[in-house]
Amino acid sequence: MANRILNGGLLLSLALLAACANQQSAQVLADAEAGFQQVKEDPDVLRSAPKDVIRAGESLARAERLSSYWGSAADVEHYAYLSQRYSQIARQHTELNLNQERLAKLELERDRLQLALREAKLLSAQQWPEGQTVDLAASETDRGLVMTLGDVLFNAGSSELNASANRTILKLVQFLQINPRRTIRIEGYTDNRGPAEENLELSRARAQAVADLLTDLGIDARRMEVKGYGEAHPLAENASARGRAQNRRVEIVISDERGRLGDYR
Amino acid sequence: MNRLLTLGLTLLAVAGCANDPAPHEQMRLTHQAVEQARAIGADPQIEEMRLAEKKLARAEKNMGEEDYKRARVFAEQAELDARLAEARVLNQKSQKQLDELNARITRLRKQLGEM
Numbered sequence: 001m002a003n004r005i006l007n008g009g010l011l012l013s014l015a016l017l018a019a020c021a022n023q024q025s026a027q028v029l030a031d032a033e034a035g036f037q038q039v040k041e042d043p044d045v046l047r048s049a050p051k052d053v054i055r056a057g058e059s060l061a062r063a064e065r066l067s068s069y070w071g072s073a074a075d076v077e078h079y080a081y082l083s084q085r086y087s088q089i090a091r092q093h094t095e096l097n098l099n100q101e102r103l104a105k106l107e108l109e110r111d112r113l114q115l116a117l118r119e120a121k122l123l124s125a126q127q128w129p130e131g132q133t134v135d136l137a138a139s140e141t142d143r144g145l146v147m148t149l150g151d152v153l154f155n156a157g158s159s160e161l162n163a164s165a166n167r168t169i170l171k172l173v174q175f176l177q178i179n180p181r182r183t184i185r186i187e188g189y190t191d192n193r194g195p196a197e198e199n200l201e202l203s204r205a206r207a208q209a210v211a212d213l214l215t216d217l218g219i220d221a222r223r224m225e226v227k228g229y230g231e232a233h234p235l236a237e238n239a240s241a242r243g244r245a246q247n248r249r250v251e252i253v254i255s256d257e258r259g260r261l262g263d264y265r
Numbered sequence: 266m267n268r269l270l271t272l273g274l275t276l277l278a279v280a281g282c283a284n285d286p287a288p289h290e291q292m293r294l295t296h297q298a299v300e301q302a303r304a305i306g307a308d309p310q311i312e313e314m315r316l317a318e319k320k321l322a323r324a325e326k327n328m329g330e331e332d333y334k335r336a337r338v339f340a341e342q343a344e345l346d347a348r349l350a351e352a353r354v355l356n357q358k359s360q361k362q363l364d365e366l367n368a369r370i371t372r373l374r375k376q377l378g379e380m
Contacts (some may be wrong), residue, residue: 081342082342086345092352092353093350094360095356096352096356099356099360099363102363103359103363105365106366108372110366110373113370115375116377213376215369216372
């Protein structure tokens with residue numbers, strides 16, 4: 001009889017202890033169930049990450065099975081945690097998959113627009129030269145082949161190229177398409193009027209505008225470097241308006257046939 | 266007397282379960298998952314990556330103490346923490362690509378509109 005009472009007491013205290021742990025594991029289990037419920041009913045998830053959903057379900061079933069046993073609260077929490085993670089991973093993989101599908105669609109759209117832009121520029125460029133040879137109007141310097149875009153090709157004080165730049169840019173695009181291994185460095189320069197900081201910024205912005213346009217016309221951005229030099233390396237004296245106009249320019253340094261560019265100046 | 270024996274046997278059985286085999290394969294998998302997440306750019310700024318590294322360290326400590334049950338639990342959780350961190354980083358990257366592409370398409374449309 002005394003034994004029985006003792007045993008009863010022991011069982012009761014064990015039960016109380018277990019109840020405490022069970023409350024927490026019940027919460028974790030409920031969270032995992034809710035997480036699984038969400039992914040298993042989402043057709044996008046089922047299509048993109050079926051394996052993760054299956055594993056989430058398996059871990060959850062294990063946690064549920066264990067939850068009916070005494071003293072297994074820690075194991076229940078563990079498998080509920082794993083299930084929850086698999087559901088989250090499934091969700092992330094689905095999002096990734098959807099993004100990749102969106103990217104593929106947008107890339108087609110970009111290509112279509114690039115083609116349209118190239119055609120439009122071609123139409124607007126007057127006296128487009130005949131034949132396959134491209135005369136770049138570039139000069140050989142100690143830095144290699146350098147092509148200069150003069151100040152008149154930009155809107156005053158702005159980094160936006162105007163329509164008269166189309167012809168030169170298209171020539172460059174054609175040249176780069178014929179010479180797929182060559183790369184370029186686009187360098188911006190200004191005159192010395194105004195704060196040096198702003199000039200540096202403008203020179204960089206103009207160089208970047210040229211790079212953006214080339215990218216829009218289908219040249220891989222990885223083939224271009226962009227650098228702003230501000231008022232450094234003037235071509236002429238900054239004393240006269242004429243000299244200053246000469247100094248405001250974008251130079252395009254063309255690499256050798258193997259894509260190697262010289263060092264920065 | 267019989268009851269005590271049953272209780273004793275049950276306790277023994279439970280204790281026996283704790284004597285798990287060393288989870289070498291799981292440790293290898295977890296190391297691999299953490300390495301892979303790190304290689305694609307997951308850093309401890311991502312919460313799950315922080316958890317993965319912490320739990321892997323705990324698992325290794327438990328391995329050293331021959332507490333294989335705990336080692337396996339921590340290693341299994343760390344593996345999934347790392348995989349989730351990796352998926353998050355990949356997602357962030359694809360989101361950035363999408364943003365860039367959208368910006369470019371907007372720019373192209375604007376240019377075409379101006380011509």
